[in-house]
Amino acid sequence: MYRKPMDETGTRARTRRAILDAAVSTLARNPSASLADVAAAAGVGRTTVHRYFRERSDLLSAIGAHLMELVATTTERARLDDGPAIEALDRLCQEYFELGDGFLFAFENPQLADWESWDSETEADQALTRLIERGHADGTIDPTLSTAWVGSLLWAMLYAAWQHTREQGVPKHTALRLCLHSLRKALTP
Amino acid sequence: MYRKPMDETGTRARTRRAILDAAVSTLARNPSASLADVAAAAGVGRTTVHRYFRERSDLLSAIGAHLMELVATTTERARLDDGPAIEALDRLCQEYFELGDGFLFAFENPQLADWESWDSETEADQALTRLIERGHADGTIDPTLSTAWVGSLLWAMLYAAWQHTREQGVPKHTALRLCLHSLRKALTP
């Protein structure tokens, strides 16, 4: 009696996730780590990794898709269209910061958006753009700063904060507080 | 009649520099680029690269030393101990920004300082620390922001600015202006 392997639930989905998560952490810290390293980090045999992702590139694509989705849901959760723009930005920072190594990976691999042939403009991108322009309009974000630059600043500061915790042993909430504070100050007109 | 190869001048030094520069540019953009890529970028045979740097690790060490020196002289040029702290920071940003791919490489390889067994605290590091503390003291830099965090901010913003020019085609002076403006705003009390 056969039963097709269920792709979306059960054991199979769980180890898939384990590998994916381990790959994100491992590759975020060392982009040239071997698949053996990833397997070890996932607590799984190297063979198993190949069983789920035939080639390295397949794994990378999967990471791309996974992170795109993660960023998407995370962005939704921040409800960028609600309340004052500057506070929505705060919420977004906090959410992104929670992504941890996932955020790190996304930061270091901006070409990630291309991997899955999404429209170059994700819904998350658009929501952020709307938010920043809203801030421009209602005077809570310095209009001198282009939308693109504000986006760059956001990511760069989050990256700085994340590294700050990793390398200086600063507690996460402290780093996040510094980040939010600095970002606000940089953006106010 | 023998004459030892002169290490510091002439043809030899010139191609060495060419390889070093090409390696910085190439590896800053793709850390896993092959030595063949570096050779091509330098307009030089692969053999020649090995002639100057026996192993890949030798090349990396040399880059480390080269960049440490570059950062050192660049920092000196900014004369951090002269004039108002905030203006000295401006000068430092401008100088670092000029380093281009060299800066990019340094940003992406913070372990660079270890490579050459320097004291963990470079003179450049110390000068920057002094500068920030001076700013704290004379009230031009928000004392809420720890010295380490200000340093992180500085590098992160420069990185953001540099990427901004690379990926958005923004003219360098525009990106630098945005960077300086945002940094000032973030740091003022």
Place this chain on the structure above:
DNA sequence: CGATTATGGAACATTGATGTTCCATGATGG
């Protein structure tokens, strides 16, 4: 319990980057 599925590990083939050796050709400089 018994069938199906998931896994780990060994063994092996393939591949691309490395590192080395050698030689012919060009460049340099006294």
Place this chain on the structure above:
DNA sequence: CCATCATGGAACATCAATGTTCCATAATCG
């Protein structure tokens, strides 16, 4: 112009990561 130096390229050896196959064992689930 001639001796020395610098270089490029071919040929080769080595190595680590990759990708594949196979099998025994463990986990899962009806």
